[in-house]
Amino acid sequence: MSTSSNNLSTYDYIIVGAGSAGCVLANRLTEDPAVNVLLLENGGSDRSLFIQMPTALSIPMNTEKFAWQFETEPEPFLDNRRMHCPRGKVLGGSSSINGMVYVRGHARDFDEWQSHGAEGWSYAHCLPYFRKAETWAFGGDDYRGDSGPLGVNNGNEMKNPLYQAFVDAGVEAGYFSTDDYNGRQQEGFGPMHMTVKNGRRWSTANAYLRPAMTRPNLTVVTHALVHKVLLEEKIAVGIRYERKGNVQEVRAKREVILSAGSIGSPHLLQLSGIGPKAVLEEAGIAVQHELPGVGENLQDHLEFYFQFKCKQPITLNGKLNWFSKGLIGARWLLDRKGLGATNHFESCGFIRSKAGVEWPDLQYHFLPAAMRYDGRSAFDGHGFQVHIGHNKPKSRGWIRAKSANPSDNPEIQFNYLEHEVDREGFRDCVRLTREIINQPAFDPFRGDEIQPGNGVKTDAEIDAFVRSAVESAYHPSCSCRMGSDDLAVVDPETRVHGISRLRVVDSSIFPTIPNGNLNSPTIMVAEKAADIIRGKGSLSPSDAVVGMDESWLERQRSGSPERVAM
Structure with missing residues (x-):
């Protein structure tokens, strides 16, 4: 499937993954008619009734056609149970298979990001992008947007x-x-709020990608299994992918952007020889760039x-x-x-x-x-x-490639509890x-x-x-975290440390997991990253007040004091 007859083998930008972040990037980057964008997606169409009807939400996430049916390794603190970890494999990605719950996270979650080295990602910096993304059914104000692509209601x-x-x-x-x-x-x-508009699931495919697919400078290729990022020295120059048994290579004049999610993005980096040396060598992958944080710091709810x-x-x-x-x-x-x-x-x-x-x-x-x-x-x-x-776990896990074969799912271990x-x-x-x-x-x-x-x-x-x-809430994140220390994978501009012209933009770059569902903050990250990539400069920080319990040290709820956390 392609939205264009344009047969280019070279594009300005190549985006891997048409999910919650990739669809946003495809839309925002192609607002500039002077650039050409290729969007690669392993899944296919999202037109299914079971995706579009909100009440049918349990079907797509449990259907092989629409979701990667990942399983963890036996979880040692959950009686060695293997936990189900579905990820979107369809236009819209996980926004086409999720529960449509719209939660941004607490303001302090984003201040926490900044304290972990993600400079410029505090709540004041992120709030304008939450507002930019949405149209809130009850109108905009200092906190809510009224003209964004994402429909939100109750x-x-x-x-x-x-x-x-x-x-x-x-x-x-x-x-x-x-x-x-x-x-x-x-x-x-x-x-509670949900991403539903006019009674229909309002995924990023519906909100962002479909309008962008009318533009001649966007090419969408589905059923594309990406093998690796092509590197020349320490520069990302393109992507190798397979479609219908044919292996193809495409080149990026400006940048390659991984938006394959918190399982897919670290796995692709490792398949490309970017990651912890011991993990790559164990999988039989030649080390192109040692980056020890790739696949580490994995978190979930x-x-x-x-x-x-x-x-x-x-x-x-x-x-x-x-x-x-x-x-x-x-x-x-x-x-x-x-x-x-x-x-x-x-x-x-x-x-x-x-x-x-x-x-x-x-x-x-x-x-x-x-x-x-x-x-x-x-x-x-x-x-x-x-x-x-x-929702604020201390336990940390990992993603590790098992082999150099892109068809082999990675090993996943959350170390829950x-x-x-x-x-x-x-x-x-x-x-x-x-x-x-x-x-x-x-x-x-x-x-x-x-x-x-x-x-x-x-x-x-x-x-x-x-x-x-206990079950997963299906919020894997933080496996390519943003920061400036030795275990950070991307910098606050979303650029992979040590590799030119390569970015990661999705929930994998969260430094820590927010208190809430992840679709909304993932969309926000992509909105903000799009401005960074385009060199537009970030929106002005917000000065909106954050409502907090001023007596949080002394009490657990508004009406009574409780024991203090240790």
């Missing part, structure tokens, strides 16, 4: 009463309420489902029969409305696990159903659940969530606890439950 506006019950319960438990966790104040309970029976027949468990699904699908096809037009995560919460934690490290997604995220099993009866995770802080965070998740769900707001709805179950109370019982039940 789905069905919390029509199910369970959504509001969750928000009310959080407030009854002593936490803040927040009207807009992507605005002035993240901490608290309130409506974990979560589990806290499930309860529901005393009223108002949950999505009553909509899982084929007849009800057919009606939902038919209405969506007719007018893009109803239950087909939402991801069903319409209320949420961000809280701090204990006093002494400055900004939220726990995140809630509320779902008016009791079922697995992948849709494979559901509670037999009416139920609801809240997804809860500790290796650090005691992470294990303590999940103990807090269990105890704090029970307290919230047992508030009076849930009295009309709350039945028996399904999971973890009343028998899970002590630290040892909670730890055992978490090891067996």
Whole structure:
């Protein structure tokens, strides 16, 4: 597939990966009609009904056609379980297979980036690019954008009463309420936002790539398996890729940009001979440039489902029969409305696990159903659940090429829950969530606890439950981190250290993982990087105020003091 009959074998820019970052770059770089851009994607079309219909979100991420079905090595602190790690393999990348949850992260997450050597990536520097990217359904202000490509709203506006019950319960438990966790104040309970526009998944393929594909200076090639970056001495000069059994080489006059994601980008660097010497030699890859941080510092979010029976027949468990699904699908096809037009995560919460934690490290997604995220099993009866995770992990993992063959998936090891802080965070998740769900707001709805179950109370019982039940939230990141020290892979201009004309722009360059879902900050990174690449200069830093609990050292929530973090 190509958007152009242009048969160039040389382009100004070559972008690898048409995902959350690559689609943004393809759009922004081709705004300049004087440059030619080639966008390479291993997957194919995103036109599938299962991608475009928000409620069908569990299907594309579990379909080989649309997603790399990666698996980790046995995780030593999760009872040696192999964890599922799907990544987008389709136009739009992971923005075409994800849950469409729109969370920027806390302001302090980006200040943390700057403190880790990512100069110019503080919240004040990043906020203008969050605003540039989006059109917020309720209008723009100092925090929200009103003219960007990315449509953001609240789905069905919390029509199910369970959504509001969750928000009310959080407030009854002593936490803040927040009207807009992507605005002035993240901490608290309130409506959740999603990348849906006019009832349709608003991926970066829909928001950014499709408009750019009308331009004659963009060529999109799908079903392209990239083998390596072509290097001459320490200069990136092009890409070798395979399509339909034919191996081709294309040259870049200006730059090669890797936007293959937190698994794909470090793997491609290693396949190209850029990475830790021992890893490359073990894989049989000739070392072109030793860069020890490539594939290291890997981070992810974990979560589990806290499930309860529901005393009223108002949950999505009553909509899982084929007849009800057919009606939902038919209405969506007719007018893009109803239950087909939402991801069903319409209320949420961000809280701090204990006093002494400055900004939220726990995140809630509320779902008016009791079922697995992948849709494979559901509670037999009416139920609801809240997804809860500790979002500022200390554990670190790695990505390592197994061989020089680009068809061989890399080894992936997150070392989930290796650090005691992470294990303590999940103990807090269990105890704090029970307290919230047992508030009076849930009295009309709350039945028996399904999971973890009343028998899970002590630290040892909670730890055992978490090891067996926790799942990835599908947020791999930080494996080519930005900074200036010896283990940084790219500099604050997104350029690979020691290699000219080569950049990485995607979630792999995050220095640390933000408190929230990663699609929004990935898009922001690409927006900011596009200005850097084009030499336009960054947008002026924002002076918008960040809402914080001034008493965070003394208390865990707005209403009561708690123990201090160690």
